[in-house]
Amino acid sequence: VPMINPRDFLTQLLYPYDSFTALRTDFGPVSYNERARFWEVFEYDDVLRVASEHETFSSDGSKFAAHPEEFTKGQSILTTDPPRHRQLRSLVSQAFTPRAIASIAPRIAAITHNLLDQVAEQGSMDIIADLSYPLPVIVISELLGVPSEDRARFKRWSDDIVFSEYDDLSSGNLEEYNERVRITVRRTLDELYDYFRVVLAERRLQPRQDLVSELLAAQIEGQSLSEAEILAFCTLLLIAGNITTTNLIGNALLCFDEQPEVMDQLAKSPELLPQAIEEVLRYRSPALLVGRYATREVELHGQTIPTGQMVIGWISSANFDPCAFPQPEVFDITRTPNRHLAFGHGIHFCLGAPLARLEAKIALGILLERFQQIRRKRDQPVETIHSAFILGPKHCPVTFKARQV
Ligand code: HEM
Numbered sequence: 502v503p504m505i506n507p508r509d510f511l512t513q514l515l516y517p518y519d520s521f522t523a524l525r526t527d528f529g530p531v532s533y534n535e536r537a538r539f540w541e542v543f544e545y546d547d548v549l550r551v552a553s554e555h556e557t558f559s560s561d562g563s564k565f566a567a568h569p570e571e572f573t574k575g576q577s578i579l580t581t582d583p584p585r586h587r588q589l590r591s592l593v594s595q596a597f598t599p600r601a602i603a604s605i606a607p608r609i610a611a612i613t614h615n616l617l618d619q620v621a622e623q624g625s626m627d628i629i630a631d632l633s634y635p636l637p638v639i640v641i642s643e644l645l646g647v648p649s650e651d652r653a654r655f656k657r658w659s660d661d662i663v664f665s666e667y668d669d670l671s672s673g674n675l676e677e678y679n680e681r682v683r684i685t686v687r688r689t690l691d692e693l694y695d696y697f698r699v700v701l702a703e704r705r706l707q708p709r710q711d712l713v714s715e716l717l718a719a720q721i722e723g724q725s726l727s728e729a730e731i732l733a734f735c736t737l738l739l740i741a742g743n744i745t746t747t748n749l750i751g752n753a754l755l756c757f758d759e760q761p762e763v764m765d766q767l768a769k770s771p772e773l774l775p776q777a778i779e780e781v782l783r784y785r786s787p788a789l790l791v792g793r794y795a796t797r798e799v800e801l802h803g804q805t806i807p808t809g810q811m812v813i814g815w816i817s818s819a820n821f822d823p824c825a826f827p828q829p830e831v832f833d834i835t836r837t838p839n840r841h842l843a844f845g846h847g848i849h850f851c852l853g854a855p856l857a858r859l860e861a862k863i864a865l866g867i868l869l870e871r872f873q874q875i876r877r878k879r880d881q882p883v884e885t886i887h888s889a890f891i892l893g894p895k896h897c898p899v900t901f902k903a904r905q906v
Contacts, residue, residue, distance in 0.1 A: 543815050552846040557795065562811075565810075589734070609636070612636055645711060645713055701731060748787035774865060792814075871904055
């Protein structure tokens, strides 16, 4: 994970098309970011390569890190290469197939109805605080088997890891800044791990029908997972799976609000929602980048990336590359094909993609079914969250009329 925002103006990414088109034009297909000391790749074909050619672009930062000790806690499928990656992923992939996930659709619908019941009479809500934040946290807590009432704590931990304040970075000292981020991440992981250690101890004594119990029982070639691996996996699910899904739903609202006729069309024809969600994933990708390390010297567009250096593949830039998407600036819910890279590509392709898609489809479907004339409140400008790698609105206050049923 990069420690600093490579381009300061990315902290306010309300219109990612404009920002990323400017970056691609200004910096060319590949550029070295002197300040952040990593390489950046902007075109579709190259981002696809960086994401998926794992022999050349490693996900395991500990192999090349200046501070390898920082990685002892955080190793998970996201940050391992084959063969370990394949083994770890095979343990959990069954739990996240579209078919396995489909069985929780009724539960996702029930949670959504419950959340909307709480705001239906007031005629206004914050899409983030009232719907898109709590929904994925409750769902993943139930899958993992931890109490969803603890979600205020999960939110604080997630925020501490994902959102660092970049505002003071342009004037500040990079080394000091990186040190501050490192301390925050370390402290947060300590707290999270302490929390999950208690859960693991309880499940060891009394296994239940949940993912934590399954991970404890899982064996790879006769060996159980280490406690550190289980802790890293729980942390990854809790953090990676939540903020991104929250932002997918928030970003969908922003996109639909910009084209009210699309919102009306989707209310009338909910079967168009899955395709519309794919276009939201392309147009306002919740995860902006993938990070890798060059395992050998790589030549890209005439530039040489030395062994061990970090390479950032800008998903959002790839998703606006005119070579891959005709008229990339147009938000078009009928776009076919739509081979966006919002969930990455290759062996690290997002494990939670079926779940994220299902949650977004159900939440937005029920929202449009129950409420009409959903309009973002214009009296406050949209503020996007401050993060170098996640995109979405901090708040999304809307007004609506509940439909009579
Ligand atoms: C991997 C995005 C939701 C769990 C990834 C990657 C991306 C991504 C881009 C690839 C990272 C890389 O190649 O380095 C998203 C987006 C989501 C979302 C945009 C929502 C819209 C979820 C959910 C879960 C989840 C709901 C879990 C419940 C994971 C895991 C990985 C991953 C475990 C690592 C897979 C591996 O390394 O093999 N995600 N994600 N994600 N995601 Fe998601």
